[in-house]
Amino acid sequence: MTAGLGPIRNHRRSVLSAFRGGRIVRRAGHALAIVATLAAGAAITDRTPDADTQQHPFIRSATVGHAVDARTFDVTVLGVRGGAVLGGISGSHDTSGVWVLVRMKLDARTNPVSLGYAVLEDSDGRTYRATGRVDQSILGERSLEPGVPVIAEIAFEVPTALAQDMSLRLAVSPTDQRMDAVAQVRLPITAGQARQWHADKNPLTLAAISVPT
Amino acid sequence: MPRIPAIARRVPAKWYAAIVGTIGLVVSAFYGGLSPVSHSSVDKGRVDAVIKGGPWNVTVIDARILKSSKDLEVTKPGDRWLVVVATVDVTSDDSRDDLSDAIRLHDVFGLQSAAPNRLLLARDGTDVSYLNPGMPERVGFAWEQAPTAGPLPATVEVNIYGETLRHDSLSGGIVPGNLGWFDRRVIARVAAPVLDKRT
Numbered sequence: 001m002t003a004g005l006g007p008i009r010n011h012r013r014s015v016l017s018a019f020r021g022g023r024i025v026r027r028a029g030h031a032l033a034i035v036a037t038l039a040a041g042a043a044i045t046d047r048t049p050d051a052d053t054q055q056h057p058f059i060r061s062a063t064v065g066h067a068v069d070a071r072t073f074d075v076t077v078l079g080v081r082g083g084a085v086l087g088g089i090s091g092s093h094d095t096s097g098v099w100v101l102v103r104m105k106l107d108a109r110t111n112p113v114s115l116g117y118a119v120l121e122d123s124d125g126r127t128y129r130a131t132g133r134v135d136q137s138i139l140g141e142r143s144l145e146p147g148v149p150v151i152a153e154i155a156f157e158v159p160t161a162l163a164q165d166m167s168l169r170l171a172v173s174p175t176d177q178r179m180d181a182v183a184q185v186r187l188p189i190t191a192g193q194a195r196q197w198h199a200d201k202n203p204l205t206l207a208a209i210s211v212p213t
Numbered sequence: 214m215p216r217i218p219a220i221a222r223r224v225p226a227k228w229y230a231a232i233v234g235t236i237g238l239v240v241s242a243f244y245g246g247l248s249p250v251s252h253s254s255v256d257k258g259r260v261d262a263v264i265k266g267g268p269w270n271v272t273v274i275d276a277r278i279l280k281s282s283k284d285l286e287v288t289k290p291g292d293r294w295l296v297v298v299a300t301v302d303v304t305s306d307d308s309r310d311d312l313s314d315a316i317r318l319h320d321v322f323g324l325q326s327a328a329p330n331r332l333l334l335a336r337d338g339t340d341v342s343y344l345n346p347g348m349p350e351r352v353g354f355a356w357e358q359a360p361t362a363g364p365l366p367a368t369v370e371v372n373i374y375g376e377t378l379r380h381d382s383l384s385g386g387i388v389p390g391n392l393g394w395f396d397r398r399v400i401a402r403v404a405a406p407v408l409d410k411r412t
Contacts, residue, residue, distance in 0.1 A: 093337050096348050119308070129308035132342025133334070159347050 055178040057171070062185055067105075071181035072113045073144055075170055076105040078151070080187050082163065082197035083204040086155055088134035097159040098198045099131075102168050102187065105212060106138075107149035114143050116174035120156045120166040120187070127169070128158045138209055140174065153207040163194035258373060258401035266375025266400045268305030269315055269344075274298045274351070276369045276405040284338055285331065287357050295321070295358045297371055297405060298335065302349035305378070305394065310343050316354050319370035319402060323362025329354040368404040375400040 062068035067076045079102075085092050086099045100120065118130040118139055130136055138152040158166060170183045241247065258264045264271045279294040281287040287294065297316060303309050313328050332341040335351035344350055376394040 090339065091337065093339065095336075096350070097345075124306075126306045126346045127308060128345045129310075129343045132310075133337070133339045157345060157348065159345075162347075 057177040057180055057182040059182050059184050062183070064185060064188055067107075068183045068185060069109075069181070070170060070172075070183035072109055072111065072172055073115070073183075074107045074109065075183045075185070077168060077185040077187070078103045078105060080189060081204070082189070082193070083200045083202060084198055085201055085203040086131075086134060087203035087205045092203045093133050095157045097157055098163050098194055099204060100156045100158055100163060100166065100187070100189070100197075101153050101204060101206065102156070103151065103153045103207065104168075105149050105151050106144055108144040108146040110146055112143045112145050113172055114140055115170060115172065116140055117169070117171040117177060117182075118154050118156075119169050120158055121169050121184075122158075122162045122165045126162075128156055128166075130154050131157050133157075134206060136206070142209065149212055150209050151207075151212055152209045155204075155206055160194050160198040163197070164189045164191045255372070255399050256401045258403040260403060260405055262403075263302075264373045264401045264403070266304075266373065267378055268303060268309055268376060268394050269312065270302040270304055270349075271315055271373045272300040272302075273371050273373070273403040273405050274300065276371070276407045277353075277410045278365055278407060279355075280411040285333070285355065288325070288330075289357070289359070291360050292325075292357045293360060293411070295324070295356045295369070295407075296333075297329075297354045297369070299352060299354065299371075300349050301344055301352050303344045303346045306346060308343040308345045312341060312344055312352065313354070314376075314397060315374055317372045317374065317399075318356065319372050321356075321358075321362070321366075321369055323359035325357040325359075330357045331355040365407055365409055368406055371403045371405050372399045373401045373403065374398065 058071075060068050060070055062077075064077045064079070067074045080100060081103075082098050082100045084098060085094050086101075087093075102120075106115065115138060119127040121127045130139055134155060136154060138150075138154060142150075144150065156166075166187050166189065168183075168185045168187060171177045171180060173180060238246070258273070260273055260275065262272065264273070275298055277294075277296045277298065279285065279296055281292070281294070285294060295318070297318070299316065301312055301315060313332055316329065317327055318324065331353075333339070333353040333355060334341050335353055341350075341352055344352075374397050376398075377396040378392055378394055379396075381393050381395065
């Protein structure tokens with residue numbers, strides 16, 4: 001009797017092994033799918049721009065004498081001068097570096113707007129805010145009206161050795177320029193000029209805000 | 214379902230817990246888990262020595278008692294000024310307007326507030342709004358102090374604070390570069406001599 005069951009057992013064994021083999025293949029497929037999904041996720045994450053890139057400001061550049069569109073206002077840098085001492089209502093202010101005064105024309109485009117952010121940036125990305133040691137009402141306080149351009153001068157204090165390496169950056173928000181336009185103008189300052197300014201002790205006077213005629 | 218050996222089933226569960234706990238201790242020991250804990254993590258700094266931190270380096274010079282004057286007027290009659298003079302060098306990549314966070318006084322009584330009431334530039338006496346990177350300045354951190362604080366001490370302890378530049382774990386930080394200065398903490402304590410400059 002046992003001899004007669006031999007082929008049946010062999011058949012069952014082969015079916016069982018085929019079933020087990022299918023299960024292994026299925027499990028391997030599942031594992032492969034998981035690995036492929038993770039790899040695809042990692043590849044997408046790697047290629048997705050980081051938050052810095054996604055939210056970076058839109059830099060609009062121009063040179064001195066040319067208007068640059070900063071979305072809500074236009075700015076044209078008219079000139080730059082410097083010195084070692086800046087005069088103010090409360091007296092003269094010296095500096096360990098050099099004063100850089102940037103003269104510019106500002107023109108709101110469609111709505112009243114205030115200039116909240118004014119820095120000089122060096123080539124290493126360090127930024128130097130417009131000074132708070134003298135009154136600079138063009139920053140934050142004064143509203144620019146569309147169709148009424150104004151000429152203003154903004155004062156900055158920077159290290160003498162880096163003065164020839166500065167770009168002006170202007171924007172509306174004083175704290176957050178993410179995904180907003182930022183006007184940038186490279187300042188034409190030479191190393192010799194910076195040294196000369198550093199040695200010049202004649203107090204500079206910040207020009208009053210005016211309307212161009 | 215794998216079959217659990219009979220001997221393993223006879224071992225009490227708390228033995229397993231003890232074994233896992235021991236392994237945990239051994240592993241943590243490799244990462245300093247058994248190292249002695251310092252009771253005071255505040256380093257002692259010295260006057261005229263640079264305390265390096267971020268976003269500023271601070272060098273405490275001295276402390277001074279000043280009387281009210283036209284340029285530095287107290288808000289309550291009879292109060293005096295306790296001014297810590299320090300050189301601040303901004304080490305971050307941007308101008309800082311939060312310098313009042315750099316210094317606090319430790320165990321000094323009669324102050325109007327924990328933060329200094331005024332920050333003055335020694336160069337010309339103007340109130341400090343921003344200090345620029347790479348342009349160290351001597352700054353007076355001025356606290357208005359009630360005369361009831363008692364006699365003048367020979368020294369005051371000045372806590373120097375530092376912060377860490379990192380991404381904001383909540384929002385990704387603010388501009389520039391989604392990095393921000395966080396985790397403000399005392400990095401050093403300096404005993405500054407007090408000079409009476411009221412006369």
